[in-house]
Amino acid sequence: MPQRKVLPVLLAVVLAIAMTWPLVLHLGSEAQLVDDWGDPLYLTWQVAWIGHALLHAPLHILQSNFYWPIENNLTFTDVLFGYAPAGLVGSQGPHAALVVHNVIFIFTFVLAFLGAFLLARELGAGAWGGAAAGAAFAYAPWKLAQAGHLHVLSSGGIPLALYLLVRGYRRGHSRLIVAGWLVAAWQMTLGFNLGLQFAYLLLVLGAVVIARWIVQGRPRLGSTALRASALGIAVFVIVTALVAAPYVHVQRTYPEAKMKTAEVAFFSPPPRAFLTAPSYSLVWGAATGHRRTTLRSNVEQTLFPGVTTLLFALFGLLSTAYSLRLRIGLAAGTLASFALSLGLPSADHPDQGFTPFRFLYDFAPGWDGVRTPGRLNNLTSLGLALLAAAGVALAIRWVGRFTYRSASAVVPAAVVAAILVEGFGPMPHVRVPARPPAELAAPAPQLHLPMIVGLDGIYAYWAIGPYPRMANAASSFEPQVVAVVRAAAKVFPDASSVQFLRHIGVRSVIVHRDLAVDTPWQNVSERSIAGLGITRRNEGELVIYDLGG
Numbered sequence: 182m183p184q185r186k187v188l189p190v191l192l193a194v195v196l197a198i199a200m201t202w203p204l205v206l207h208l209g210s211e212a213q214l215v216d217d218w219g220d221p222l223y224l225t226w227q228v229a230w231i232g233h234a235l236l237h238a239p240l241h242i243l244q245s246n247f248y249w250p251i252e253n254n255l256t257f258t259d260v261l262f263g264y265a266p267a268g269l270v271g272s273q274g275p276h277a278a279l280v281v282h283n284v285i286f287i288f289t290f291v292l293a294f295l296g297a298f299l300l301a302r303e304l305g306a307g308a309w310g311g312a313a314a315g316a317a318f319a320y321a322p323w324k325l326a327q328a329g330h331l332h333v334l335s336s337g338g339i340p341l342a343l344y345l346l347v348r349g350y351r352r353g354h355s356r357l358i359v360a361g362w363l364v365a366a367w368q369m370t371l372g373f374n375l376g377l378q379f380a381y382l383l384l385v386l387g388a389v390v391i392a393r394w395i396v397q398g399r400p401r402l403g404s405t406a407l408r409a410s411a412l413g414i415a416v417f418v419i420v421t422a423l424v425a426a427p428y429v430h431v432q433r434t435y436p437e438a439k440m441k442t443a444e445v446a447f448f449s450p451p452p453r454a455f456l457t458a459p460s461y462s463l464v465w466g467a468a469t470g471h472r473r474t475t476l477r478s479n480v481e482q483t484l485f486p487g488v489t490t491l492l493f494a495l496f497g498l499l500s501t502a503y504s505l506r507l508r509i510g511l512a513a514g515t516l517a518s519f520a521l522s523l524g525l526p527s528a529d530h531p532d533q534g535f536t537p538f539r540f541l542y543d544f545a546p547g548w549d550g551v552r553t554p555g556r557l558n559n560l561t562s563l564g565l566a567l568l569a570a571a572g573v574a575l576a577i578r579w580v581g582r583f584t585y586r587s588a589s590a591v592v593p594a595a596v597v598a599a600i601l602v603e604g605f606g607p608m609p610h611v612r613v614p615a616r617p618p619a620e621l622a623a624p625a626p627q628l629h630l631p632m633i634v635g636l637d638g639i640y641a642y643w644a645i646g647p648y649p650r651m652a653n654a655a656s657s658f659e660p661q662v663v664a665v666v667r668a669a670a671k672v673f674p675d676a677s678s679v680q681f682l683r684h685i686g687v688r689s690v691i692v693h694r695d696l697a698v699d700t701p702w703q704n705v706s707e708r709s710i711a712g713l714g715i716t717r718r719n720e721g722e723l724v725i726y727d728l729g730g
Contacts, residue, residue, distance in 0.1 A: 209276045247654060317490040630697065
């Protein structure tokens with residue numbers, strides 16, 4: 182393979198390992214637990230479940246062992262269908278699943294860097310500009326807060342698909358065109374939030390291309406490109422429809438799946454969020470700490486792209502590395518995605534005022550199911566990265582006028598290094614507790630207590646392997662049945678909760694005493710079970726209630 186193709190891949194892999202260090206040394210024991218055990222371990226289970234279902238019940242992949250007794254429940258939140266091949270490896274048990282999750286986690290940075298690198302280089306920014314774009318997109322400081330959200334980090338397919346499509350259409354290369362649409366289709370299988378914004382981006386870009394074709398007098402199109410486009414677009418549409426169908430069904434079946442404006446407004450970032458870095462940021466964490474205290478959600482509202490990236494994005498507006506039309510388009514698209522990511526205007530009065538996102542929420546299909554508008558920052562970040570690449574190309578040209586050619590590489594190398602330093606964590610790597618052996622012997626369906634948002638993910642993780650059915654849940658919205666189960670869990674064990682749990686088929690309740698400390702379930706094992714017709718036994722840190730049936 183030519184050196185020009187090998188070096189970017191090697192660089193992407195080396196940087197991903199270095200920027201997530203020492204995760205590669207502890208793939209099967211540690212994970213990125215930014216807030217709690219909830220999302221990272223839930224997503225670890227999800228990928229493993231998809232692999233398990235493909236092996237044992239491929240026609241019932243949406244009917245997971247979680248969310249009992251609700252049917253077709255997997256799409257209550259973003260689903261990483263695209264990682265199914267890796268799920269086949271991780272489906273055997275918690276250790277294997279955690280290794281797979283962490284390898285995928287590192288892979289997301291590899292692909293994000295490589296995709297942005299190739300796209301920027303294809304647009305005209307050169308190799309150093311591509312390196313800057315890759316670093317700015319993959320390692321923007323705001324992504325540190327998303328370390329627990331594999332579905333948010335899995336954005337590398339967006340620039341990679343755009344690179345393949347741009348290169349393919351420029352050269353009339355049918356294989357690249359088809360490959361671009363296939364990568365775009367794969368990106369659509371990696372979660373609703375990213376898939377929705379990417380689909381709309383492609384729709385806008387398609388409209389721009391068609392408008393330009395009409396303005397140019399409808400020139401004759403090559404038959405090779407047309408056939409490749411027809412095939413690629415057909416695959417993309419079919420895959421998108423198959424992925425969207427269960428989400429649409431959930432929206433129609435569960436009215437609560439439509440996000441309330443108050444909840445969307447709560448997570449909507451104010452403008453100062455884009456000048457606020459996560460606490461994990463080595464360079465900017467402490468410096469922006471005073472702003473973080475004014476935000477409602479540090480994970481979803483610390484969206485700082487980095488000073489170096491912003492500065493060189495401004496330089497990029499002056500660079501002739503891109504055409505004037507492309508620079509204007511990138512600037513307009515970046516500002517548009519920034520405006521949309523602001524979400525709704527007021528958490529106190531979410532239905533008052535107007536923002537661009539409100540238009541999407543009210544009129545555009547799919548957007549009323551989005552709870553976190555700030556994740557549109559992925560597109561903002563990509564736009565800034567591409568403009569920064571042009572800025573680096575401009576800097577190389579300026580410096581080249583006054584230094585030897587060999588010395589002119591020092592400046593872009595320093596820029597890339599500065600971007601990486603701003604995006605460095607270190608990320609939190611927390612050891613994941615082992616599964617309590619006794620819980621495997623408890624009859625299913627099970628209910629695990631405490632039933633607290635943030636803990637349900639670890640119960641799902643521990644279930645990998647035998648996959649016992651359980652009534653716990655972790656989703657972006659709460660179906661009514663889950664709300665009733667949570668209400669029963671709060672008063673367990675009493676006559677009403679036992680009767681309800683038996684009614685929905687739960688056969689055992691497992692209380693994790695070590696997790697119950699300082700929660701309403703701390704002393705649940707001391708509550709009387711007289712007259713309830715259930716039994717209780719102690720198994721180390723577990724208290725297992727057998728409800729019979």
